[in-house]
Structure formats: structure tokens, C-alpha cells
Amino acid sequence: MQNAVMTRSRTAPRLDESLLNNVPPFSKLDSRQIREILDLASSRRYDEGVAVFEEGHDADRFYMLLDGYIRVVRITPGGEQVIALHIPSGQLFGIARALGRTTYPATAITAAESIALSWPTRLWDQFTAHYDGFATETYKTVGTRVGEMNTRIMEMATQQVEQRIANALLRLINQTGRKVATGIEIDFPITRQDLSEMTGTTLHTVSRTLSAWEKQGLVASGRKRITVSDPHQLVLLANAAR
DNA sequence: ACATTAATTATGT
């Protein structure tokens, strides 16, 4: 919400250079290079809950999230959704090319109203070749994402539900948290169903544990809103060896 | 230790 971008879609006037020059993959570039990149980009606004691209489709573009949040989602053969991770603004997504793929490995849904830049995938190789720091920075973010999914797999295998929910909440407030008077609030609408899809459990179990935590003053939640008022206690819960 | 089922209530447009 701090990013002031005209929310017109395709024929946006002129993109401001300040959009990119403090964003990691582009931070090492001079203003001439950023100008080049921006002139090749399309800017678009997305409503909440819409797919930017879908799993299995041809990866014809890659994206840079300017504002909002992206939910990376996969669908099981049985039709159940699994939320892989959330992406905050300032990060690239849909970078199938960086994974050596020609199709998108997952679906990207906006978790809130969002604005993203995008480029045709055929420019990817030029970007990595010509723009200093672009390749190393993007592989860094790829690395952290793989790492996150890795620890999630470990959690799934070893921890019980309560700890997994605690860990999921902690990641959310770290990556997408917003400080408020009563604690740290998750910056986009999130349901118990969503949390259950991130932790491999049911919305009922999530509801119960959140209710229990609420009574202990650990969290406060309403419809689609969760604020963590006592992160420290959550950390303790998250690695409690039962 | 958790899911499932089911019934009930709350909340946003």
C-alpha cells in the first residue's frame, strides 16, 4: 500500500524507476538499465483471489510483485489444494526459467489485491546475461524458497499439528506481518481453511487450536484476520518436544 | 492424536 502505482492495466503511462531500484534482483543496476527493463515490462493490477498463472501452463511470462501478496498453490490429483508458500511484494515469481522449466510448476493466486510487472520469458536469458546481480539475486530467492519448502517437509514428517500451525503462523508474520498495537497481524485475508492447507490438517483443527490460543492470549483473530500478540510463546510452542 | 460429521452461529455484502 506504500507503492503508488497507477492501477491502469496495459497502457500505463510511464513506470517510475523507483519501483525497481531498491528491489534485490535489480538493486545493482544503474538508472539507464532500469529504464530499459521497465520499458519492456507490462504492469497489471489483480483483484484478490484471481490466478495470475496456472500450474502446467506454458510459462510465457515471468513476474515481479510490486504490491500485494501471492499464494503459490498446487492441486492434488484428488482435487485438494495445498498451499506451498506465500510471496510478498518485491519478489520475482513465475520464474519457471530459473528452474529449467517451460511450464509453471504451480498456480499463483493473489492473496490480496496486487500489482505485478511481467516480462516475456524469452527475455530471461538476456536479463541474466546482461544485468549485473540479477542472476545471483534470483537464485538466492530460489534458494530460500526451496529451503522453506524443505523445512516444511521436515515439519510435516516430524511435528504434530499444533506445532505445524505455530510454525506456519510464525513464517507468515515474519514474511508478511504488519505491526499493530496488539501485536503482529498477517497483512492479507487468511482463513482457517487456508491455514489448514498450509499445514496439512483440517480447518476444524485449526479453528480449535486458534480458539485455544486465543483464550491464552496468544493470538487474536476474527474473520479472515489473525494477529499474533505473543510471538515468543508461539516460538516456544513451535519447538516444544512433546 | 487427530479426522470426520454434523449442527449452529457469526459475519460481510
Place this chain on the structure above:
DNA sequence: ACATAATTAATGT
């Protein structure tokens, strides 16, 4: 008024 979200208890594996 209606749909979606959340709660809660009971029952099952």
C-alpha cells in the same frame, strides 16, 4: 437475505 467463515460437540480411526 444470502453465501461464506468460524465455532463447537460428538463420534470415529
